[in-house]
Amino acid sequence: MTRSQLDLSQLAMDRSPRGETTAAHTSRKRWVSRYGVPIGILVGFVMLIGAAAGRRLLPQHAVTVVPVIVKRTELQPSGTPLFQAAGWIEPRPTAIRVAALASGVIEELLVVEGQSVSKGEPIASLIAIDAELAVEQAKNSLAIREGELNRAIAERDAAKIRLQNPVHLQVPLSDAESRLAKAQTELAKLPFLIEAAQAQVKFSLSSMQGKRAAEEAIARRIVQQSESEYAAAMANLHELQQRGPNIQQEVKALQGKVDALQQQLELLVEETRQLQEAEAKVASAIGLRNEAKLRLRQAELTLQRNTVLAPMDGRILSLVASPGTRVTGIDGSSGQGSSTVVEMYDPERLQVRADVRLEDVPMVTRGQSVEIKTASSDGVIQGRVLQMTSSANIQKNTLEVKVELIDPPPTVSPEMLVTTTFLAPIVAVSNDEIIQSERVFAPQRLIQSSDERSFVWIVDFDQRAQRRSIETGNPAADGLIEIQSGLNVTDKLIATGQDGLQPGKPVIVTGDAPSIEQ
Numbered sequence: 066m067t068r069s070q071l072d073l074s075q076l077a078m079d080r081s082p083r084g085e086t087t088a089a090h091t092s093r094k095r096w097v098s099r100y101g102v103p104i105g106i107l108v109g110f111v112m113l114i115g116a117a118a119g120r121r122l123l124p125q126h127a128v129t130v131v132p133v134i135v136k137r138t139e140l141q142p143s144g145t146p147l148f149q150a151a152g153w154i155e156p157r158p159t160a161i162r163v164a165a166l167a168s169g170v171i172e173e174l175l176v177v178e179g180q181s182v183s184k185g186e187p188i189a190s191l192i193a194i195d196a197e198l199a200v201e202q203a204k205n206s207l208a209i210r211e212g213e214l215n216r217a218i219a220e221r222d223a224a225k226i227r228l229q230n231p232v233h234l235q236v237p238l239s240d241a242e243s244r245l246a247k248a249q250t251e252l253a254k255l256p257f258l259i260e261a262a263q264a265q266v267k268f269s270l271s272s273m274q275g276k277r278a279a280e281e282a283i284a285r286r287i288v289q290q291s292e293s294e295y296a297a298a299m300a301n302l303h304e305l306q307q308r309g310p311n312i313q314q315e316v317k318a319l320q321g322k323v324d325a326l327q328q329q330l331e332l333l334v335e336e337t338r339q340l341q342e343a344e345a346k347v348a349s350a351i352g353l354r355n356e357a358k359l360r361l362r363q364a365e366l367t368l369q370r371n372t373v374l375a376p377m378d379g380r381i382l383s384l385v386a387s388p389g390t391r392v393t394g395i396d397g398s399s400g401q402g403s404s405t406v407v408e409m410y411d412p413e414r415l416q417v418r419a420d421v422r423l424e425d426v427p428m429v430t431r432g433q434s435v436e437i438k439t440a441s442s443d444g445v446i447q448g449r450v451l452q453m454t455s456s457a458n459i460q461k462n463t464l465e466v467k468v469e470l471i472d473p474p475p476t477v478s479p480e481m482l483v484t485t486t487f488l489a490p491i492v493a494v495s496n497d498e499i500i501q502s503e504r505v506f507a508p509q510r511l512i513q514s515s516d517e518r519s520f521v522w523i524v525d526f527d528q529r530a531q532r533r534s535i536e537t538g539n540p541a542a543d544g545l546i547e548i549q550s551g552l553n554v555t556d557k558l559i560a561t562g563q564d565g566l567q568p569g570k571p572v573i574v575t576g577d578a579p580s581i582e583q
Contacts, residue, residue, distance in 0.1 A: 126572045128562035130524055134506040134545060135554050145489040147428050152419030154481045156410035160382050163188060164404040167370035168394035171386055178384055182375040189373040189406050196368040203361035210357040214350035221343035228336040238326035245319035252312040262302040269295035373406050382408040382479060410479060415470040419485045420463040427541045429453060435468045436486040441476045453539055505552050506545040522559040522566055524574060530566045
């Protein structure tokens with residue numbers, strides 16, 4: 066069989082359950098090619114455009130930026146002079162104000178300017194007559210309080226003796242017991258006395274009747290006498306019979322008195338109260354005595370403070386007060402400096418306040434070596450930078466820098482004018498090598514602080530705001546400050562529009578800031 070006679074269609078298998086399979090397949094392929102492919106391409110194109118422009122469709126914060134400022138400086142070998150600045154010497158950290166601790170009028174100054182004094186040496190004296198009188202008055206008050214204390218102690222000792230030996234209560238108790246015994250004795254004798262009185266009445270009655278019967282034989286007077294004796298015997302009998310209740314009542318009263326005195330002797334209430342009261346008086350007297358002692362000490366201290374003493378070893382810088390000047394002492398209501406007598410300083414602790422030009426400020430570092438020259442010293446005085454201050458002079462366009470003097474000579478004193486030469490700091494280069502160094506600066510107005518950390522806002526490569534923590538160095542001219550770490554030379558600082566920024570928030574840069582504000 067030849068190739069032209071071979072019919073491959075005979076080998077195809079019809080798997081469709083219906084006879085319309087070929088037509089349905091052809092119709093579906095046409096729909097996909099005619100509608101599905103274009104729609105898919107269109108959807109993909111729309112998604113691509115949305116992904117590219119999606120950020121622009123979201124609300125964005127408008128900001129302006131400024132670039133990081135980079136300055137190139139030459140690192141000189143250690144000890145190479147960099148620049149010079151004029152300055153003057155002053156005490157470090159400040160002059161010492163020597164104040165009068167007591168108020169009064171200065172009578173005499175005992176030092177002169179520039180004089181060296183030792184700690185505790187007299188500097189000035191005040192008029193001390195008032196302080197002396199106050200001491201005498203305090204001594205008299207103390208003597209009075211001592212007498213009151215001695216009297217209180219004597220009363221306390223007497224009260225203690227009365228409590229321990231209550232003789233004053235035992236005497237009336239013994240007297241009451243004696244009177245009670247006497248009354249009891251009389252009460253015990255009363256029946257016998259009544260019996261004797263009854264016998265006497267009976268006898269006198271018999272005698273009176275016998276004499277009445279013999280009236281004619283005896284005189285009338287004798288009869289009357291016997292009648293009188295009978296009446297007296299009857300009266301005595303009646304008196305004895307009525308005495309019994311009274312004596313019993315008297316015995317009862319005396320017994321109650323004896324019981325009360327015995328209870329008083331046992332309890333000793335009043336004596337205990339007197340002792341406690343005396344002890345309280347002693348405690349009060351001791352407190353008043355101690356207060357008087359304290360006032361005496363205060364008066365003596367005030368008298369001692371009438372002599373102003375040097376608080377340290379040093380030298381007199383200036384005389385602030387003069388004889389006749391009134392000083393207020395340590396009174397809290399007095400004005401500042403109203404008690405200052407002189408100003409002192411430590412000649413071993415001096416510093417220079419140098420006026421450094423703003424263009425030279427970037428070359429100043431803490432601990433930097435400085436050579437100091439002054440007319441009062443033949444040699445060069447060594448020093449080192451302590452710190453830069455915030456005191457700038459607009460007229461001279463300078464910034465004040467404090468320089469410590471190392472081992473200052475005795476001829477140097479405050480207020481002397483000096484010339485300072487700032488030397489290159491120690492760097493790891495050879496003596497003949499000069500290398501370039503890049504220093505990063507940023508406008509000081511753009512630096513913010515939070516939780517004692519400094520930070521700035523920058524725009525990253527993805528056009529998002531980022532908060533960058535930094536470490537600052539020394540300030541420079543034109544409102545700049547050195548950034549020691551945290552920024553790169555390619556960073557863009559957000560200058561305006563910082564309000565409401567959040568880290569990672571998209572921003573739109575509307576342009577560069579027109580200028581750097583001072």
